Amino acid sequence: MGRVHLEALRRVENVDVVEVVGTSLEKAKAAGAGYNVLNVTGDLKDVIHDPSIDAVHITTPNASHFMIAKAALEAGKHVLCEKPLAMSVAQALELTNLVAAKKLRGGLCHNLRYYPMVQQIRRMREAGELGEILVVQGTYSQDWMLFESDWNWRVDPKVSGPSRVMADIGSHFFDMAEYLSGLKVTDVCSDLQIFHPTRKQPVVNSSGEGGESFTRKLGVAGETVDTQVVTEDFGATLFRMGKARGTMTASQVSAGRKNRLVMEIYGTKGGVSWCQERPEELWLGHRNAPNQILLKDPSLLHEQAQGFADYPGGHAEGYPDTFKQLFRRFYASIADPSLTPDYPQMADGLRQMKILDAELVSHKSRAWVSVPA
Numbered sequence: 001m002g003r004v005h006l007e008a009l010r011r012v013e014n015v016d017v018v019e020v021v022g023t024s025l026e027k028a029k030a031a032g033a034g035y036n037v038l039n040v041t042g043d044l045k046d047v048i049h050d051p052s053i054d055a056v057h058i059t060t061p062n063a064s065h066f067m068i069a070k071a072a073l074e075a076g077k078h079v080l081c082e083k084p085l086a087m088s089v090a091q092a093l094e095l096t097n098l099v100a101a102k103k104l105r106g107g108l109c110h111n112l113r114y115y116p117m118v119q120q121i122r123r124m125r126e127a128g129e130l131g132e133i134l135v136v137q138g139t140y141s142q143d144w145m146l147f148e149s150d151w152n153w154r155v156d157p158k159v160s161g162p163s164r165v166m167a168d169i170g171s172h173f174f175d176m177a178e179y180l181s182g183l184k185v186t187d188v189c190s191d192l193q194i195f196h197p198t199r200k201q202p203v204v205n206s207s208g209e210g211g212e213s214f215t216r217k218l219g220v221a222g223e224t225v226d227t228q229v230v231t232e233d234f235g236a237t238l239f240r241m242g243k244a245r246g247t248m249t250a251s252q253v254s255a256g257r258k259n260r261l262v263m264e265i266y267g268t269k270g271g272v273s274w275c276q277e278r279p280e281e282l283w284l285g286h287r288n289a290p291n292q293i294l295l296k297d298p299s300l301l302h303e304q305a306q307g308f309a310d311y312p313g314g315h316a317e318g319y320p321d322t323f324k325q326l327f328r329r330f331y332a333s334i335a336d337p338s339l340t341p342d343y344p345q346m347a348d349g350l351r352q353m354k355i356l357d358a359e360l361v362s363h364k365s366r367a368w369v370s371v372p373a
């Protein structure tokens, strides 16, 4: 994600990347290479104490988000943190309070909100075109952890947290579900499953070091050790949003599915369905008329969704563009303190931690659990 952020920042107006931090100087140099970064360092303190730096992006494994965000905020820097915000509700609450107390910007990288067609769904719902929302359903399915030999720091709860799939990709689903429907998840009933009770952990690849995410699919040989797995490969959640009802699954073991985030929303007037693997298409469902496929073209989008589409129809805008759109709005809000933030906040990260917490309690107790407001 560090390089994804760097690349997107290069496409945002009026932003310089001052310094890249790695776990060593060599790793920082490698990460920053080719991006015209002014400095690289192996020591986070260099960034924290540099008065020329306004904002810090956090793209490290989950366990370090809290410590880095806290240090940056206490030093008076704005923070844009990768999801999930923290390892627990308590940590997320502390960061959210710190951002408010310091009057700083605290953004969270739920970037998937910023596909143009996702914005179109939001504007359709706001304009009343879906009617009252009845049903929200979907999935976030991947296959990169299907084999017992698949390994990543996300398997280690000390680095990733008490949940794997629901925290990693289920959080993107619920962020989008609430953002698009305008409703809050009030209750959940979850079932989590570990298909591989042990996995083959590469001996040289623990604690988030080496072998970055997704690289093992390209085939990495070497010595491994059988390691017990305590976090889920798959999860399913039934949920309520007040009167509306929903279902979702999240999976890292669904063969052939790469990043299949599907969001379906059905209201009293119509339905929509969107899939991240075909992001330029939006299915529009009608009860008494033929269904439609809307292909992204700024001229066909709601006016407020047009600002998220920088290219003409037929020229695809995808995953890297979602970061650009988020970062652009984050830096605009730093340049102009009077702007109301138009991007996911740390408070949204806290929200996701509360949903996640309720899912874990529900699974353990085999019962419905309420999500605190």
Ligand SMILES: NC(=O)c1ccc[n+]([C@@H]2O[C@H](COP(=O)([O-])OP(=O)(O)OC[C@H]3O[C@@H](n4cnc5c(N)ncnc54)[C@H](O)[C@@H]3O)[C@@H](O)[C@H]2O)c1
Pocket: 001, 002, 021, 022, 023, 027, 059, 060, 061, 062, 064, 082, 083, 084, 109, 110, 111, 153, 168, 208, 209, 210, 211, 212, 213
């Ligand atoms: N928004 C999204 O779409 C999205 C997608 C993937 C991952 N993520 C999030 O991004 C974060 C990173 O995930 P990833 O898949 O890029 O992991 P990764 O393992 O590919 O990369 C993490 C990098 O951080 C480095 N690192 C570890 N600790 C560090 C520290 N204290 N200081 C500096 N560098 C450190 C590691 O050496 C590694 O190079 C996670 O929180 C993950 O949830 C978000």
